[in-house]
Amino acid sequence: MSQNDKDVIARRGFLKGTAAIAGATAVGTMLPSTAALAQQGKLKIGLMLPYTGTFAQLGVAITNGFKLAIDERGGKLAGREIEFVTVDDESNPAKAPENVNKLVQRDKVDVVIGTVHSGVVMGMAKVLKESGTLWINPNGGAGAMTGAMCAPNFFRTSFSNWQTTHALGKVLKAKGHKTAVFITWKYAAGEEMMEGFKEGFEKEGGKLVKELYTPFPQVEFQALLTEIASIKPDAVVAFFAGGGAAKFLKDYQAAGLKGKIPLYGSGFLTDGVLEAVGDAGEGVETTLHYADGLDTKKDKAFRLAYAKTFKLQPDVYAVQGYDAGQLLAAGLDAVKGNVADKAGVIKGMEAAKIDSPRGVWTLSKAHNPVQDMYLRKVVGKENKTMGVAWKALADPARGCKA
Amino acid sequence: MDLAFILIQLLNGLQYGLLLFLVASGLTLVFGIMGIINLAHGSFYMVGAYLAWSLASLTGNLATAILLAIPLTVILGMGLERLLFRQLYTRDHLYQVLLTYGLILVFEELRSIIWGDDVHGVAVPALLSASIPLTENLSYPVYRLAISGVCLLLALALYLLIQKTRLGMMIRAGASNRDMVQSLGIDIKLIYTLVFALGVALAAFAGMINAPLSSVTPGMGSHVLIICFVVVVIGGIGSVKGAMAASLMIGLAETFGQVLVPEVAGMIVYVLMAIILVWRPEGLFGRK
Numbered sequence: 001m002s003q004n005d006k007d008v009i010a011r012r013g014f015l016k017g018t019a020a021i022a023g024a025t026a027v028g029t030m031l032p033s034t035a036a037l038a039q040q041g042k043l044k045i046g047l048m049l050p051y052t053g054t055f056a057q058l059g060v061a062i063t064n065g066f067k068l069a070i071d072e073r074g075g076k077l078a079g080r081e082i083e084f085v086t087v088d089d090e091s092n093p094a095k096a097p098e099n100v101n102k103l104v105q106r107d108k109v110d111v112v113i114g115t116v117h118s119g120v121v122m123g124m125a126k127v128l129k130e131s132g133t134l135w136i137n138p139n140g141g142a143g144a145m146t147g148a149m150c151a152p153n154f155f156r157t158s159f160s161n162w163q164t165t166h167a168l169g170k171v172l173k174a175k176g177h178k179t180a181v182f183i184t185w186k187y188a189a190g191e192e193m194m195e196g197f198k199e200g201f202e203k204e205g206g207k208l209v210k211e212l213y214t215p216f217p218q219v220e221f222q223a224l225l226t227e228i229a230s231i232k233p234d235a236v237v238a239f240f241a242g243g244g245a246a247k248f249l250k251d252y253q254a255a256g257l258k259g260k261i262p263l264y265g266s267g268f269l270t271d272g273v274l275e276a277v278g279d280a281g282e283g284v285e286t287t288l289h290y291a292d293g294l295d296t297k298k299d300k301a302f303r304l305a306y307a308k309t310f311k312l313q314p315d316v317y318a319v320q321g322y323d324a325g326q327l328l329a330a331g332l333d334a335v336k337g338n339v340a341d342k343a344g345v346i347k348g349m350e351a352a353k354i355d356s357p358r359g360v361w362t363l364s365k366a367h368n369p370v371q372d373m374y375l376r377k378v379v380g381k382e383n384k385t386m387g388v389a390w391k392a393l394a395d396p397a398r399g400c401k402a
Numbered sequence: 403m404d405l406a407f408i409l410i411q412l413l414n415g416l417q418y419g420l421l422l423f424l425v426a427s428g429l430t431l432v433f434g435i436m437g438i439i440n441l442a443h444g445s446f447y448m449v450g451a452y453l454a455w456s457l458a459s460l461t462g463n464l465a466t467a468i469l470l471a472i473p474l475t476v477i478l479g480m481g482l483e484r485l486l487f488r489q490l491y492t493r494d495h496l497y498q499v500l501l502t503y504g505l506i507l508v509f510e511e512l513r514s515i516i517w518g519d520d521v522h523g524v525a526v527p528a529l530l531s532a533s534i535p536l537t538e539n540l541s542y543p544v545y546r547l548a549i550s551g552v553c554l555l556l557a558l559a560l561y562l563l564i565q566k567t568r569l570g571m572m573i574r575a576g577a578s579n580r581d582m583v584q585s586l587g588i589d590i591k592l593i594y595t596l597v598f599a600l601g602v603a604l605a606a607f608a609g610m611i612n613a614p615l616s617s618v619t620p621g622m623g624s625h626v627l628i629i630c631f632v633v634v635v636i637g638g639i640g641s642v643k644g645a646m647a648a649s650l651m652i653g654l655a656e657t658f659g660q661v662l663v664p665e666v667a668g669m670i671v672y673v674l675m676a677i678i679l680v681w682r683p684e685g686l687f688g689r690k
Binding site: 216217223242 | 523
């Protein structure tokens with residue numbers, strides 16, 4: 001349990017009743033700031049990530065990866081010691097402004113790292129655009145963060161939703177598929193991935209014959225699978241994640257569609273769920289910026305160090321957290337640890353070439369990774385790499401004027 | 403969409419509706435007869451699914467797992483009623499909401515401690531793992547049909563229990579006048595304990611037999627909870643018949659909504675609820 005949780009609970013106990021919960025933000029921001037005392041020398045990093053709920057594991061993987069990057073630099077960045085402040089965002093968009101304000105106003109952190117859920121990312125964006133605090137987002141792929149909402153202090157080390165499906169157009173074309181159906185949850189991330197795919201596929205002369213949606217986070221797919229069977233497309237492209245992805249893969253197989261209409265997807269469809277789905281995932285091909293069996297020196301070293309330190313196998317989220325640490329290090333090295341020189345830090349990060357376990361990447365103008373998208377195929381319990389589907393894919397950053 | 407596919411979608415809708423009935427029946431029982439607003443209903447569903455998963459991986463057989471798990475959930479229900487819910491019958495609904503909301507958090511945390519935060523899958527029993535080919539590229543999983551059969555049987559059993567047996571008569575009497583029933587020498591406390599345990603067991607059982615269809619995941623109870631309340635409210639509070647009618651209506655509305663008007667599929671159920679409540683505020687089969 002983090003310090004902030006304890007604070008909230010203590011206050012709840014003291015004030016009792018539901019009114020206290022509503023008032024918690026106000027009380028929190030009025031407390032005398034302890035930040036001033038801790039300012040000497042230490043760099044304050046605010047981690048705003050999910051540590052409870054469906055995405056709890058992702059939050060932990062990102063935190064681990066981030067800390068590994070710092071440990072590799074002797075526990076310091078540009079010679080400065082680090083102090084972490086942690087907030088559990090619970091993947092709750094409604095609480096996003098309150099939570100990020102805890103870090104920015106109460107704790108006066110130098111950098112904010114977060115988060116997983118795209119809705120929470122958008123809540124953070126509003127607050128951080130105003131405060132101008134340095135922000136590195138290690139996951140949430142909401143297009144607007146590095147699109148219409150983009151800002152000089154916003155950085156992302158993961159992906160935009162658009163990137164994760166755009167390369168599939170080429171892949172389907174190469175396999176000779178001319179028509180496709182896209183199926184996903186009806187929410188921002190799903191729609192952005194659909195757009196990314198549609199654009200890529202139509203550029204190759206393919207036709208997206210139908211977009212199928214089910215409400216988030218519902219997992220009853222039977223009606224839509226029946227619809228797919230009646231449309232008979234050459235291929236199906238899907239985005240679901242976590243439990244929903246596991247359920248979809250199993251239902252697709254149970255409906256008899258597996259093996260008749262090939263299934264493709266954004267990499268999240270088959271990440272972290274292969275243990276749960278038995279052989280229902282076998283042969284499904286996806287695109288993502290990371291894969292199993294990349295077999296590069298950097299990736300091997302990272303996997304070994306991660307497994308040794310945390311007794312866990314790293315995943316794509318751990319890589320994104322690790323790269324957030326690497327990116328921050330590059331920015332701070334450029335100003336020799338003087339984080340007050342914000343423009344200098346930003347310049348340093350913009351110029352950085354990140355030697356990531358996923359391969360080397362740089363930042364686009366809108367501060368989103370320009371990176372290789374791998375084609376992966378489910379073989380047993382692994383997302384085996386089948387090569388690069390798109391070399392150095394950049395998000396179009398539509399609406400970004402910064 | 404040709405006729406064959408319309409018929410298959412009809413089947414999808416009915417089958418989904420029956421599943422909803424199974425999940426919601428325990429809630430309507432506890433809500434209607436005992437007057438308890440049980441927000442933790444979804445948690446019992448989750449507990450059932452996790453029990454099925456862990457026991458099935460221990461014994462290697464889902465049927466055995468379910469047979470082992472049902473007594474456990476009955477005991478859980480009886481224990482909770484004795485320790486917690488019994489204190490609340492005379493209190494305002496707000497206390498029940500607070501208690502059962504607290505229970506959601508407790509069960510989520512316990513689940514995290516005992517079973518972890520991973521997504522799990524339960525294999526469909528080999529006997530029922532086949533699929534029946536319907537068209538050239540679509541098959542229907544036998545397990546889904548089997549569940550529909552179980553749901554129908556359970557609905558019939560519930561109806562007979564409440565309408566035709568002596569115990570059912572006492573339960574109904576207790577629902578309308580607790581004090582009178584007690585003064586007639588019937589152990590109303592025991593009856594309430596039994597009804598609550600039955601409600602918990604029904605929710606958990608739904609989680610168990612649904613585990614092979616819907617993956618076993620953290621937070622799986624919360625979505626179920628909302629749709630259960632919609633079923634109970636549309637059907638009329640406490641009416642098993644109403645719950646059945648409402649479940650089938652929702653199942654069909656969601657199925658055809660997703661296919662015909664995918665853009666607004668998420669709203670359809672709630673629009674349906676709003677229309678029915680304007681027309682009949684007490685629900686389809688509710689008492690005025």
